[in-house]
Amino acid sequence: MNVRKFLGALLLSPALVLASISPAHAADYSTHPRDNWLPNARVFAIAHTGERIVIGGDFTSLRNPVTGESVARGRIAMLDAATGDLVRTWAPTANGSVRALSVSGGRVFAGGDFTIVSGHGRNRIVALDQASGAVIGGWNPSANGSVRALAVIGATLYAGGQFGSVSGHSRSRLAAIDVGSGALRAGWAPSANATVYTLAARPDGAALLVGGLFTTLGGSARNYLGSVDAGTGTVTGWQPPPGCLVPSNQCIVTDLAVEGDSAYAAIAGPGGRLAAYQLDTGVRRWERLADGDVESVAVRDGRVYAGGHFCPDFSGFMRCDFAAVDAATGAVDPDFAPTANGQIFALDAGPDALRAGGAYSRLNDEARPYYNEFPLRPPSTDITLIASSATWRYQDSGADLGTSWSQPAYDDSSWPSGPAQLGFGDGDERRVLASGRITYYFRHAFAVADPAALHDVTLRVLRDDGAVVYLNGQEVMRSNMPSGTITSGTLAPSTVNGDAENTWQTVAVAPERLNAGQNTIAVEVHQAQPTSSDVSFDLALTAR
Numbered sequence: 001m002n003v004r005k006f007l008g009a010l011l012l013s014p015a016l017v018l019a020s021i022s023p024a025h026a027a028d029y030s031t032h033p034r035d036n037w038l039p040n041a042r043v044f045a046i047a048h049t050g051e052r053i054v055i056g057g058d059f060t061s062l063r064n065p066v067t068g069e070s071v072a073r074g075r076i077a078m079l080d081a082a083t084g085d086l087v088r089t090w091a092p093t094a095n096g097s098v099r100a101l102s103v104s105g106g107r108v109f110a111g112g113d114f115t116i117v118s119g120h121g122r123n124r125i126v127a128l129d130q131a132s133g134a135v136i137g138g139w140n141p142s143a144n145g146s147v148r149a150l151a152v153i154g155a156t157l158y159a160g161g162q163f164g165s166v167s168g169h170s171r172s173r174l175a176a177i178d179v180g181s182g183a184l185r186a187g188w189a190p191s192a193n194a195t196v197y198t199l200a201a202r203p204d205g206a207a208l209l210v211g212g213l214f215t216t217l218g219g220s221a222r223n224y225l226g227s228v229d230a231g232t233g234t235v236t237g238w239q240p241p242p243g244c245l246v247p248s249n250q251c252i253v254t255d256l257a258v259e260g261d262s263a264y265a266a267i268a269g270p271g272g273r274l275a276a277y278q279l280d281t282g283v284r285r286w287e288r289l290a291d292g293d294v295e296s297v298a299v300r301d302g303r304v305y306a307g308g309h310f311c312p313d314f315s316g317f318m319r320c321d322f323a324a325v326d327a328a329t330g331a332v333d334p335d336f337a338p339t340a341n342g343q344i345f346a347l348d349a350g351p352d353a354l355r356a357g358g359a360y361s362r363l364n365d366e367a368r369p370y371y372n373e374f375p376l377r378p379p380s381t382d383i384t385l386i387a388s389s390a391t392w393r394y395q396d397s398g399a400d401l402g403t404s405w406s407q408p409a410y411d412d413s414s415w416p417s418g419p420a421q422l423g424f425g426d427g428d429e430r431r432v433l434a435s436g437r438i439t440y441y442f443r444h445a446f447a448v449a450d451p452a453a454l455h456d457v458t459l460r461v462l463r464d465d466g467a468v469v470y471l472n473g474q475e476v477m478r479s480n481m482p483s484g485t486i487t488s489g490t491l492a493p494s495t496v497n498g499d500a501e502n503t504w505q506t507v508a509v510a511p512e513r514l515n516a517g518q519n520t521i522a523v524e525v526h527q528a529q530p531t532s533s534d535v536s537f538d539l540a541l542t543a544r
Helices: 003-011 498-502
Strands: 043-048 052-057 061-063 070-072 076-080 098-104 107-112 125-129 146-153 157-161 172-180 196-201 209-211 223-229 252-259 262-269 271-278 286-292 294-300 303-309 322-326 344-349 351-359 371-373 383-386 391-395 418-419 422-424 439-448 457-464 464-471 474-479 505-509 517-526 535-543
Touching: 043 107, 052 098, 052 107, 052 351, 052 383, 076 498, 076 517, 098 157, 107 146, 107 157, 125 371, 146 209, 157 196, 271 294, 271 303, 286 303, 286 322, 294 351, 303 344, 303 351, 439 535, 457 464, 457 474, 457 498, 457 517, 474 505, 517 535
Parallel strands: 043 098, 043 344, 098 146, 146 196, 196 252, 252 294, 294 344
Antiparallel strands: 043 052, 052 076, 061 070, 098 107, 107 125, 146 157, 157 172, 196 209, 209 223, 209 252, 252 262, 262 271, 262 294, 271 286, 294 303, 303 322, 344 351, 351 371, 383 535, 391 418, 391 439, 422 535, 439 517, 457 505, 457 535, 464 474, 464 517
16 A cells, blocks of 8 residues: 555545644645646755746646646746746746756746756756746856755855865855855855755854754864854854754754744754754744654745655654644644645745645645645634534443434433533533543534635544544544544543543534534544543634
8 A cells, every 4th residue: 555645645535534633724725735736756956036027947847737738948937926836938948957946037947967958058047047948148156066055145155065166166065156246255154074965044144044954064063053254154053953863873864944033944864854953043942843744835925834755753743745734833723734745845835825836746636736825814814613622422321322422313302501611620621521431422513604614623632532423423533542443432542641631622614514594513532451540621713
């Protein structure tokens, strides 16, 4: 079985159980992409120029998914930011991969593995006219190895990569180039002892953040991340802690994003990490672990978006290659969870859309290869369908209720009722239940005027030890419970204790599962052992 494909399909199923969550903001972007042009091979870089988007990679054509039209493009292309349409008048061609992009002063700068661009000799770095796509004549710094990162500060273009020289002068993986003339800046020559993968400017323009595989920068010890003075190239005192143990567990800072007083790093290596660092001190503010490489990062308005090659786990959440977190706390966004089946190399968090390029061929279990645009959601109103601490009908007699109890037509009028939390043994219960049972049953009715007007329907459950949740008679969530048929005698496979007892579980529910008018939620909570010292239950259902 293709495990990633299977997990991707599960993530789209409302019967999926997600791991524990912390409070987080709802994502700005839709999890469903719009119909943009699709490349035929990998996308490594994205640059936003205002009204235009430039993408670079390995592709040789792009296809319109609506009309089926295919148009040749030589590893770099321009798209209309508003409509997603291909800009047909802008068509430079490169003979090798385009791996880095930056835009400044009416020019598009591209770096990569190419040696010829639109018939002109250009060794791994080139300047293109932003309006026409023409190669800028006379602008020709030549790198002798791959250029993997570009960033502009003022009148200087900074390049990082695998090269050892630029324009015939020794430059060990870092160089500074005049934006206008292409001349190498004399005297600016910090060196890295291994590949530089990413560059980012400090907001004040005083320093350049550098990430990669290196362990020394400008002769100073810097494990994978550091910064250099933008004017002199001198290594600064900014020295964040390494993203992993060195040298035995080598890792790579693959991408950087900066907003406000913080830098955000995508880290690959033994597992993967997304980390936030103070720009002034280098102190790590928070870190989130994944079960695979985090390879791209973008930040917008206090929310950090991560892409990579992790699946199924990102900081305890089921995520496949995409995740979003709160920039201040690192709390994982419970709502933003598109799924891909391959690496996400580039993210751009624009004011209109989140754009993602990579090596994937499927998105949300549909054929959406290599590049997609997630539009900004329109303003919406948060709606509480069932509030936490709501009143529930419950059955704690220990009787076997079979299966009919979860159906909407079941008569629960003789059941007692009480407010959540319902349970015993913890001291925070608003309604105390009888002890010594394996299974406890709960039901709650609520009304929905128009399910078609809702999206981002989110179910959150507090349970100790395990739970199965039914909406209108259909299972929509199973948490800490075995697969297969559940009976009144089924034990939860593990005991929930400590902080986990107060941690909400979450799952997205398809709005079409809701009825116009009356709806019923039914929940069975199971103990890991009949003699358990406590049981807890609460539930919330929200939508936008």
